[in-house]
Amino acid sequence: MKIAALQPNTALRGASVTLQGIGRSFGETSVLEGVDLEISPGEFIAIVGQSGSGKSTLLRIIAGLDQAYKGHLSIGASKGQKTAARIMYQEPRLLPWASVIENVAFGLGPQATRHQAFAQARTALEAVGLGDRGGEWPDVLSGGQKQRVALARALVSKPDLLVLDEPLGALDALTRIGMQSLLERVWLEQGFTAILVTHDVAEALTLADRVVLIENGRIALDLAIPFARPRRRGAVQFGELEEHLLTALLKSKSPSEEYVI
Amino acid sequence: MSELALLAGRHSNRKREAFASLLPISPNGFVPWLLPLTVLVLWQASASYGALPPSILPAPSDVAKAAWRLTLSGELLANAAISFKRAFSGLIIGGGLAFALGLSNGLSRLSERSTDTTIQMVRNIPNLALIPLVILWFGIGEEAKLFLVSFGVFFPIYINTFHGIRTVDPQLVEMARSYGFKGFELFRRVILPGALPSILVGLRYALGIMWLTLIVAETIAAQSGLGYMAMSAREFMQTDIVVLAIVIYALLGKAADGSVRVIERLSLSWHPAYRKGARL
Ligand SMILES: Nc1ncnc2c1ncn2[C@@H]1O[C@H](COP(=O)(O)OP(=O)(O)O)[C@@H](O)[C@H]1O
Ligand SMILES: [Mg+2]
Numbered sequence: 009m010k011i012a013a014l015q016p017n018t019a020l021r022g023a024s025v026t027l028q029g030i031g032r033s034f035g036e037t038s039v040l041e042g043v044d045l046e047i048s049p050g051e052f053i054a055i056v057g058q059s060g061s062g063k064s065t066l067l068r069i070i071a072g073l074d075q076a077y078k079g080h081l082s083i084g085a086s087k088g089q090k091t092a093a094r095i096m097y098q099e100p101r102l103l104p105w106a107s108v109i110e111n112v113a114f115g116l117g118p119q120a121t122r123h124q125a126f127a128q129a130r131t132a133l134e135a136v137g138l139g140d141r142g143g144e145w146p147d148v149l150s151g152g153q154k155q156r157v158a159l160a161r162a163l164v165s166k167p168d169l170l171v172l173d174e175p176l177g178a179l180d181a182l183t184r185i186g187m188q189s190l191l192e193r194v195w196l197e198q199g200f201t202a203i204l205v206t207h208d209v210a211e212a213l214t215l216a217d218r219v220v221l222i223e224n225g226r227i228a229l230d231l232a233i234p235f236a237r238p239r240r241r242g243a244v245q246f247g248e249l250e251e252h253l254l255t256a257l258l259k260s261k262s263p264s265e266e267y268v269i
Numbered sequence: 270m271s272e273l274a275l276l277a278g279r280h281s282n283r284k285r286e287a288f289a290s291l292l293p294i295s296p297n298g299f300v301p302w303l304l305p306l307t308v309l310v311l312w313q314a315s316a317s318y319g320a321l322p323p324s325i326l327p328a329p330s331d332v333a334k335a336a337w338r339l340t341l342s343g344e345l346l347a348n349a350a351i352s353f354k355r356a357f358s359g360l361i362i363g364g365g366l367a368f369a370l371g372l373s374n375g376l377s378r379l380s381e382r383s384t385d386t387t388i389q390m391v392r393n394i395p396n397l398a399l400i401p402l403v404i405l406w407f408g409i410g411e412e413a414k415l416f417l418v419s420f421g422v423f424f425p426i427y428i429n430t431f432h433g434i435r436t437v438d439p440q441l442v443e444m445a446r447s448y449g450f451k452g453f454e455l456f457r458r459v460i461l462p463g464a465l466p467s468i469l470v471g472l473r474y475a476l477g478i479m480w481l482t483l484i485v486a487e488t489i490a491a492q493s494g495l496g497y498m499a500m501s502a503r504e505f506m507q508t509d510i511v512v513l514a515i516v517i518y519a520l521l522g523k524a525a526d527g528s529v530r531v532i533e534r535l536s537l538s539w540h541p542a543y544r545k546g547a548r549l
Contacts, residue, residue: 073447092449101444105462105539114458117449145539161448 022050109142359418371430429471433464
């Protein structure tokens with residue numbers, strides 16, 4: 009890949025996301041209390057935080073799966089009209105009774121006509137390197153391949169915004185590194201805004217323009233990552249930043265822990 | 270669009286393979302028939318040498334002769350046809366109601382709250398216990414048999430449809446909703462296929478109950494059908510016809526079970542457990 013191509017293609021598309029005082033509680037327990045965050049079009053944000061700190065809760069709100077929040081959320085699509093955010097989960101969540109290509113075409117929603125959907129699905133499958141597996145059942149694929157199908161399904165509708173909830177958490181280390189570069193490549197090519205929740209600090213530093221730490225239901229740290237892409241994990245500054253972020257993460261407490269003590 | 274045609278072709282190929290594996294001509298297809306054939310040979314031998322008096326158990330050849338005689342007279346076909354019609358009318362009525370109610374209770378909490386407890390209570394009544402009451406209501410007319418069969422097949426289909434829908438993976442449903450699927454499209458693409466394995470298990474149970482109920486009902490209260498044929502043969506000590514009726518019941522039951530297996534193989538070919546070579 010040429011170096012010139014390694015700049016986010018913001019001219020294509022990408023939604024801006026604005027969160028103002030987002031709060032969410034389940035019964036008595038307050039999980040998020042006043043999250044403010046501004047994400048520019050085409051930006052890649054990583055969210056880290058301890059388990060139970062409300063990362064998934066925040067993502068579900070942004071993705072429109074949870075409406076019972078306080079505060080203000082606005083998603084401005086590049087083309088003016090509002091498009092749905094796409095979400096990728098830790099599990100691939102493929103329909104076992106549909107072939108791989110049908111699963112990808114599923115991402116175009118119920119209105120899509122079958123013929124057109126299949127043509128677009130084939131392109132999306134090729135983009136994740138599975139162009140020749142369209143006719144198979146999902147259960148014959150490996151974990152990493154299933155997650156690539158899920159990525160193709162999320163991207164087939166060319167979303168402005170992709171949110172990812174620890175999508176690589178269940179993969180082995182080697183597969184994960186391959187998936188990270190795939191993710192970076194499609195993001196660079198397509199220019200959507202990406203919000204990635206991860207518990208892997210190195211992953212956040214490899215992929216994100218900005219890393220955000222959630223603590224006590226708020227944003228405790230908002231760190232710009234200045235390294236040029238493609239990033240090399242071996243670099244000295246990379247190691248320093250990783251150390252810094254890890255220390256901050258370990259010091260942070262999730263609200264649920266406070267109540268236990 | 271040649272790639273699309275290719276994909277479609279691959280799909281139908283898979284169905285053909287699934288279908289081919291059902292035919293009993295595979296190399297190992299003979300093994301399951303070894304034991305019944307041995308029994309048949311021993312049975313024929315002991316009857317021919319007088320070890321088995323015909324009034325207890327007629328020889329297989331006598332049963333075959335009875336089958337031939339009754340086929341020529343048209344009696345066998347007429348009785349089998351009427352039994353078949355009763356069985357499947359009952360299955361369609363009882364099974365159809367059960368499927369509809371299982372769907373509506375699986376999909377709607379309100380529907381479940383208003384009917385499920387009642388159904389669970391009625392479920393504990395063995396359907397054959399209703400025979401005296403049913404004869405009082407309907408006499409020995411067609412309605413009696415129809416009622417008993419419908420009642421019997423209702424519960425396995427209801428329970429398995431309901432259970433199948435309730436156990437569809439909620440993560441898949443959430444995923445589908447996030448892609449804009451709702452209402453009928455959500456049902457058709459996610460909920461129904463997810464519930465199908467369980468629904469077909471219910472259908473298999475229902476078929477077993479269907480034959481059992483019909484045999485008993487026809488034996489006690491009927492003027493036609495295979496059960497009636499066996500019962501009237503008993504009065505004249507025609508053991509060959511009695512055994513013939515039993516054999517036909519067994520074959521019909523096996524055929525019904527086999528047809529559900531075909532449906533399972535064809536519609537659940539995505540499921541590893543139902544794929545070619547898998548043994549249940
Ligand atoms: N639907 C829910 N009902 C009740 N509590 C919930 C629900 N979803 C999340 N929580 C609680 O909110 C807290 C944050 O959860 P989550 O956002 O999943 O954390 P994270 O993804 O950071 O690990 C946890 O304590 C969890 O128990
Ligand atoms: Mg989580």
